[in-house]
Amino acid sequence: MEGAEHRRIKRPLRENPYLVFEQWQFPEDPEFKVIGRYVEPKDGRKITGRELYMRDIKLPGMLYAGWLTSPYAHALVRSVDADAIRSMPGVRDVLTCKDPDLHVEGSPEGLAAAGELEPLNVKRPEIAFVLPCEAVFEGQPVGVAVAADDMRSLYDAILAARSKVNWEELPFVVDRDEALRPDAPVAQLFRGQETNAVDPKSAGLLPFVPWVPSGASRWEMGNPDEGFRQADGIVEFEVKANVNMWGGGGVEPWAAIAWLHDGHLELWIRNQVPRKTGLFEGLESPPPKGLTMEVAAAVAGVPLSRVKVHIPYFGTSYGGMNWNGYSVIPTLLAILFSRRTGRPVMVLADWSSWSGIIGEEEGRYRFKVGFKRDGTITAVEVRSNVTWGIAGLTMPGSWKIVESTSIKNFRVEGVYPYTNKPPAACYKHGTTECLVLNEVFSRVAAALGMDPTELALRNDGSMGLPMHPDLDEIKAAQGFPVRDSLREVVEAGKRAIDWDHKWHRPGAMRLPNGNYHGIGFAWCPEWQVAPWHSVSPDTAFQVGLSLNEDGTAVIRGLRALVGNHEPSTYAQIVAEESGLRYEDIEFDHEFQDAVLSPPSGSNGLVWNSALMKELGMRTRQKLLEVAGEHMGKEPGELDVKDGVIYEKANPGNSISVGSLVAKYREHFAGGIWATGRSALKGTLIPPSPMEAHSWGRQAAFVEVEVDPETGRIEVKNVVIVNDVGRVVNPGSVAGQQYGGVYMGISRALGEEIIYDPNTGVKLNDTLAWYYVPTIADVYPVHAIAVETGLGYGAYGIMGVGEDPAALTRAALRSAVHNAIGRWVNEDPMTPDRVLRALGRA
Amino acid sequence: MSSANAHGGRQDSSGSPGVIRLTVNGKRYEFKVGVDVMPFTALRELLRDRLGLTSLKEMCEGEGVCGSCTVLVDGRPTLSCLTLAVDCDGKEIETVEGLAESGHPLLEAFSRNYAYQCGYCTPGFIMSAKALLDRNPDPSYEDIVRGLSGNICRCGTYAAILSATREAADALKARRGGGGL
Numbered sequence A: 001m002e003g004a005e006h007r008r009i010k011r012p013l014r015e016n017p018y019l020v021f022e023q024w025q026f027p028e029d030p031e032f033k034v035i036g037r038y039v040e041p042k043d044g045r046k047i048t049g050r051e052l053y054m055r056d057i058k059l060p061g062m063l064y065a066g067w068l069t070s071p072y073a074h075a076l077v078r079s080v081d082a083d084a085i086r087s088m089p090g091v092r093d094v095l096t097c098k099d100p101d102l103h104v105e106g107s108p109e110g111l112a113a114a115g116e117l118e119p120l121n122v123k124r125p126e127i128a129f130v131l132p133c134e135a136v137f138e139g140q141p142v143g144v145a146v147a148a149d150d151m152r153s154l155y156d157a158i159l160a161a162r163s164k165v166n167w168e169e170l171p172f173v174v175d176r177d178e179a180l181r182p183d184a185p186v187a188q189l190f191r192g193q194e195t196n197a198v199d200p201k202s203a204g205l206l207p208f209v210p211w212v213p214s215g216a217s218r219w220e221m222g223n224p225d226e227g228f229r230q231a232d233g234i235v236e237f238e239v240k241a242n243v244n245m246w247g248g249g250g251v252e253p254w255a256a257i258a259w260l261h262d263g264h265l266e267l268w269i270r271n272q273v274p275r276k277t278g279l280f281e282g283l284e285s286p287p288p289k290g291l292t293m294e295v296a297a298a299v300a301g302v303p304l305s306r307v308k309v310h311i312p313y314f315g316t317s318y319g320g321m322n323w324n325g326y327s328v329i330p331t332l333l334a335i336l337f338s339r340r341t342g343r344p345v346m347v348l349a350d351w352s353s354w355s356g357i358i359g360e361e362e363g364r365y366r367f368k369v370g371f372k373r374d375g376t377i378t379a380v381e382v383r384s385n386v387t388w389g390i391a392g393l394t395m396p397g398s399w400k401i402v403e404s405t406s407i408k409n410f411r412v413e414g415v416y417p418y419t420n421k422p423p424a425a426c427y428k429h430g431t432t433e434c435l436v437l438n439e440v441f442s443r444v445a446a447a448l449g450m451d452p453t454e455l456a457l458r459n460d461g462s463m464g465l466p467m468h469p470d471l472d473e474i475k476a477a478q479g480f481p482v483r484d485s486l487r488e489v490v491e492a493g494k495r496a497i498d499w500d501h502k503w504h505r506p507g508a509m510r511l512p513n514g515n516y517h518g519i520g521f522a523w524c525p526e527w528q529v530a531p532w533h534s535v536s537p538d539t540a541f542q543v544g545l546s547l548n549e550d551g552t553a554v555i556r557g558l559r560a561l562v563g564n565h566e567p568s569t570y571a572q573i574v575a576e577e578s579g580l581r582y583e584d585i586e587f588d589h590e591f592q593d594a595v596l597s598p599p600s601g602s603n604g605l606v607w608n609s610a611l612m613k614e615l616g617m618r619t620r621q622k623l624l625e626v627a628g629e630h631m632g633k634e635p636g637e638l639d640v641k642d643g644v645i646y647e648k649a650n651p652g653n654s655i656s657v658g659s660l661v662a663k664y665r666e667h668f669a670g671g672i673w674a675t676g677r678s679a680l681k682g683t684l685i686p687p688s689p690m691e692a693h694s695w696g697r698q699a700a701f702v703e704v705e706v707d708p709e710t711g712r713i714e715v716k717n718v719v720i721v722n723d724v725g726r727v728v729n730p731g732s733v734a735g736q737q738y739g740g741v742y743m744g745i746s747r748a749l750g751e752e753i754i755y756d757p758n759t760g761v762k763l764n765d766t767l768a769w770y771y772v773p774t775i776a777d778v779y780p781v782h783a784i785a786v787e788t789g790l791g792y793g794a795y796g797i798m799g800v801g802e803d804p805a806a807l808t809r810a811a812l813r814s815a816v817h818n819a820i821g822r823w824v825n826e827d828p829m830t831p832d833r834v835l836r837a838l839g840r841a
Numbered sequence B: 001m002s003s004a005n006a007h008g009g010r011q012d013s014s015g016s017p018g019v020i021r022l023t024v025n026g027k028r029y030e031f032k033v034g035v036d037v038m039p040f041t042a043l044r045e046l047l048r049d050r051l052g053l054t055s056l057k058e059m060c061e062g063e064g065v066c067g068s069c070t071v072l073v074d075g076r077p078t079l080s081c082l083t084l085a086v087d088c089d090g091k092e093i094e095t096v097e098g099l100a101e102s103g104h105p106l107l108e109a110f111s112r113n114y115a116y117q118c119g120y121c122t123p124g125f126i127m128s129a130k131a132l133l134d135r136n137p138d139p140s141y142e143d144i145v146r147g148l149s150g151n152i153c154r155c156g157t158y159a160a161i162l163s164a165t166r167e168a169a170d171a172l173k174a175r176r177g178g179g180g181l
């Protein structure tokens, strides 16, 4: 394929000086009628304000509930004057942390029997109780929860509760390195440990990466010592990444509603995994799924048949918040309050308890990298001290860099001490893996004076094997096109940013205005959750379709909609395969009995494309069979197009889908179904997890100016290139690309929760004090979606959601180095840190 | 004859409780102060709770920094979380629901350009954009950046919001009989 010219397609999304979007295909790529083309979005009610989000929901007699949050980094609630709170106007119910109802463990109602809460809240070092008496970070729900008639009474009661609590302040530790010292205060007493060290085994470290054994805190591949011996050069360095805010906490404040009445439980939840899916269940230690309907039923003491779940739209909620035990607190409290009061109860999380949730982990990384003069990297050693989060699942340095390079020798160690900081979730996430990969590559390129795009291409591969010829052969054997994803994204990006003219030696270009000019590059493999998870035979995914007498159709399945225009994307695939019109297809995302792949992990469409394709094909088949009966023809003599079934040899002989359904209702009454297992037959399944290579590559190019007087970094231009496998909905892909770019840039430049070392309290946890980019920070972004068909989903689809944010952050780091010739070893790169790197502060 | 009373709103000469009168999306409403609306009620709460206008979102919990609760009060973009309802007596209020009824080109342009992702910030952006286009029917991209810089979109949809706003300006111009950018 090398040398073939891409077909560049511009979609009718209006360009402006800050946005260019292109799809790049090869002439021989399949042509689709609906897939990959511009369509009107289907979720337009959001624009009119008519689409309901959690706080827009009102139920008859609904109570409003909330909690006290800890003003201290570490404290015990010794006692609470609950009667004083109970007697306040409008207060209906008060729970204190002493109440057995509130404890997940050992609750008489059998919360522990729900089973799944165990790995969720106890084994993993997160929060063990719904409302504990010990607060282990500032902002944690603690001590008292209140249900009241209205929001005002609730806020008054919570405010009053602050003075009705008898606190005991405890020693705290917020610094990760300090936490490991033998004399450090014990950060989380309830765990019964004498130190802050986390034993990954007892904490249930997951075998998220198949080559890392479960519970390991150290892992090696090949022979790292030999790799360092063979090296012509070695670089050793340290990088510190600080915590940023989990994005969802900052947009739509968290809430949950439960209504337990007459033995029925109705829930409104903000959870990406509303039902058990079977995903990951083949693993020895499956990750937590948050509060699924199954768990809620057990907590409420009702059979599953009496649980109904609603998933209103989410205000910015990308990423796996549901993986974090903390995320179940509002729903569990709502169920408990509803059980006690008999009323629907909305639990409203207040800002301080959610804004502290960590988006990307805090980490200290120590690197040692060996390399040859020609750029071959011979050994990598990464030792990290990181917040438990997604990092706790993988050990930074053991996943993406292994998955996407030919490097043969690794030594990786990870520690995750408890501190008095909040837990982490993931959110368009990438620090621990994307940052690690790109720090290794950027530092080696700088040490060799080598073009970093060349260095990437030289080491591209997977699990120690080079891309050419070894992996090309495996690609072909597994049925994938033998395309070179990294080369394609690099070439597209270099051309778009004019790399060959602009790249220079670090610190070598001073502009007439006195600023330094810099240009940087970063790359990573696709960010879908590792493909071996995509092909678990245990998945319970299912989707249905019903056809109506007016020719319209409804796709039915349970799916949290997070903002990637999922209803449009699904309808496009079903329309493509079935012959129905896109405009005629809607998506009912609250259908209880069929569950789609959840959005977390950029993996949603990998699975759901396969399901939708199968559903569309089955729909077409059904229409042809019934119409064949009606017209006295064989199905093979007929076709479906634009909602009309016709005889191929005589197109005038036709019947519309609506008329057919009206005439033969009984044939369509049961709906049309597709399941995960059947859909899988249409995708390329690697023979085993160890042969499930990651083929797709992503790249970011960033151009900056750095003012040496002020340390200010100005982003001049960004090119983001994603191999998405296949574009289904260009509007959705473009949005995920440039949206992620803004997130990545703001993380690199300023997003950081600052803790006062003297009190352990957050100093900037409101939107007034925490840096979030506005439209005034808009940068020119050129987004290119390359279509290689190298993903594991139907049509070769792969995920795009996470990469742009993770990559842009990494590319910006290397652009700043290219500008000033020094590394800024602490992220985000605030002006004071840039000046320090320049030796000016 | 009426005069402002201690609770805001107006009291008529008979001494009956004060009322405030608002025109919301072209319809007139009257609320009794102390009964329908408290002196401390924010405009946002009144419009959501009494009129069911769910387009008024809230990110920052009334800190005045996110813009997702933006409405137009007498044509000016206003943070409804920080505005007392009683201070709006006699004023005209517009929300996205009103624009949807009248078929304003901004809605079509936001949809066509995929200028929303999760959609939570979108009604606030549209109202800020409406205020901008009302006072500057032919804004440059820099004007749009300035006009919309009080709103936050955590999904980072800014680039498409620029396109959508400019496209709506062109559509309005075409309606008036002019050309586009």
Ligand code: FES
Pocket (backbone or CB within 6 Å): B057, B058, B059, B060, B061, B062, B063, B064, B065, B066, B067, B068, B069, B070, B079, B080, B081, B082
């Ligand atoms: S809710 Fe944020 S400005 Fe009004």
Ligand code: FES
Pocket (backbone or CB within 6 Å): A251, A315, A316, A563, B116, B117, B118, B119, B120, B121, B122, B152, B153, B154, B155, B156, B157
């Ligand atoms: S579209 Fe999600 S916050 Fe703007």
